[in-house]
Amino acid sequence: MIIIMKMQAKTGQVDAIIKRLEKENLKVNISRGDERTIIGVIGDHRGIDKGALTRTGGVDRIVPVLRPFKLASRDFQPEDTKISLNGHAFGGDKVVIMAGPCSVESMDQMMETAVQVKEAGAHLLRGGAFKPRTSPYSFQGMGEEGLKIMADVRKETGLHIVTEIMAPDQVDLICKYADVLQIGTRNMQNYALLNAVGKTDKPVLLKRGMMSTIEELLMSAEYIMSNGNHKVILCERGIRTFEKYTRNTLDINAVPVLKELTHLPIVVDPSHATGKWTLVKAASKAAVAAGADGLIIEVHPNPAEAYSDGEQSLKPKRFAELMVEVKRVAQAVGRSV
Numbered sequence: 001m002i003i004i005m006k007m008q009a010k011t012g013q014v015d016a017i018i019k020r021l022e023k024e025n026l027k028v029n030i031s032r033g034d035e036r037t038i039i040g041v042i043g044d045h046r047g048i049d050k051g052a053l054t055r056t057g058g059v060d061r062i063v064p065v066l067r068p069f070k071l072a073s074r075d076f077q078p079e080d081t082k083i084s085l086n087g088h089a090f091g092g093d094k095v096v097i098m099a100g101p102c103s104v105e106s107m108d109q110m111m112e113t114a115v116q117v118k119e120a121g122a123h124l125l126r127g128g129a130f131k132p133r134t135s136p137y138s139f140q141g142m143g144e145e146g147l148k149i150m151a152d153v154r155k156e157t158g159l160h161i162v163t164e165i166m167a168p169d170q171v172d173l174i175c176k177y178a179d180v181l182q183i184g185t186r187n188m189q190n191y192a193l194l195n196a197v198g199k200t201d202k203p204v205l206l207k208r209g210m211m212s213t214i215e216e217l218l219m220s221a222e223y224i225m226s227n228g229n230h231k232v233i234l235c236e237r238g239i240r241t242f243e244k245y246t247r248n249t250l251d252i253n254a255v256p257v258l259k260e261l262t263h264l265p266i267v268v269d270p271s272h273a274t275g276k277w278t279l280v281k282a283a284s285k286a287a288v289a290a291g292a293d294g295l296i297i298e299v300h301p302n303p304a305e306a307y308s309d310g311e312q313s314l315k316p317k318r319f320a321e322l323m324v325e326v327k328r329v330a331q332a333v334g335r336s337v
Ligand code: PEP
Pocket: 102, 128, 132, 183, 184, 185, 186, 207, 237, 269, 272
């Protein structure tokens, strides 16, 4: 349930209610908006006398939350969550751009990519050191050596890094190097992993499972948040449909739907959503027009030679062209890049 306080409710009145709920071993989530405070209550609250609570000083009304996700729900927190990182904020006015190769392959490849995507206006550098490949015989990533390369490139360029984590036992290692932990589509429902990243204080980029519903994505976010880490960035990266022309189908509806359902920032991955570099620019513009808070785009200096996902990777020059057009779309919808 959520307790909506009156506009003129005093801090002492809010505190008294929190105390009362905590005495019943209920978890509370406080959202202090510009106009009023909302108290989200999680746990078995059958023992609470709702009538008496409604008559308590400062309370306007009590509303049941029927959705299965609570902390992620916009009912619990009406205002957008902003996740700040290195001077950029996911969920703010600016659209945050993450770019870089699918896999970290070498120092030269990462440095060349980072310098060029930064020049074109990217805010974060992406790159996988641990790769979840469909085939065990495909390149599996450089591991810690790849993380070290990314950290060195961050030092040189100032670009913060987002990289994938695949297992709970990688938390300590990856947190040593990464600024944002990426959970891939194949691990969206790896609950041990969700619990583990939920105990860190790093922002988590949670990618939608390729066969998962929007509600399942939000329930996975809820796992992370219920462990204490509220810095979750949702990512629509395309879902499986009957359409074979593209690698996946970009569910553009997910952007406005998620904006309705949750206060968490939502970014779009047009690279995995389309699987073809020729389509990445159009999908990026559609995402920003639909209200996405960011994009994560694969860029490689030489896509033909990429160890993974070359077909959907943009050359840096084409990424720069994309950025020019994305900026125009962002402006048209009242955002900037
Ligand atoms: C990736 O970002 O390179 C990746 C493997 O993404 P996804 O989990 O969406 O397939």
